[in-house]
Amino acid sequence: MIPRHPHRTEDCRAVSDILQRVGDKWTVLVVGKLGDGPMRFNELRHAVGGISQKMLTTTLRGLERDGFVTRTVFPTIPPRVDYELTDLGRELLVPVFALGEWARLNQARVAEARMKFDTTVE
Template identity: 50%
Template structure:
């Protein structure tokens, strides 16, 4: 499989900044949030219900980070009670194709990954050792 990469690799680029951007985009919650708000603005509670397992605090932090990076826009409506919506910015929309591709890939390969993990864990159990992430 051929992959096109910049001719200079990472030379001349600020690797630390690129790493920060990739860390934001690669956060497990960010991908799910972007996938959920791609078609229309959503309220905080809608996002929380859709992104199963995320805490209110983590959702708040993730939304703030995405807003800080210019990927989402937060709109506050001055009604009683206050109404807040989150939507993708043009920059955020430019990210949807790769994010949706990544999310779709993960969904399509869950069974393969589960099988690989089970096989690996069974092989490791036979050796009597623990993997680094098992402590």
């Protein structure tokens, strides 16, 4: 059984706040890709696949603001910008990878439950 902590409203707010940042699909994918090491913007965009330039910019800014990612600008022509996970971001890889593995292992069970639900609800 998973240990539970006493319910406190301030804890719920804190958890909700963090999950808003790390719980969306783009954040999970970006953090996962940056787990391989620093990447340039376009490298990251191609690695993630399907993400618009605007959404990647928004996601990276949010991750930078929350301390998960650093942005380093190199004074070259044209300027080179690398994104890299911070220590906090690397710590986030643990639950991100665990959730990804859980999803991969349980995808068929979830699909079966959905099919069962959809056929009985109609």
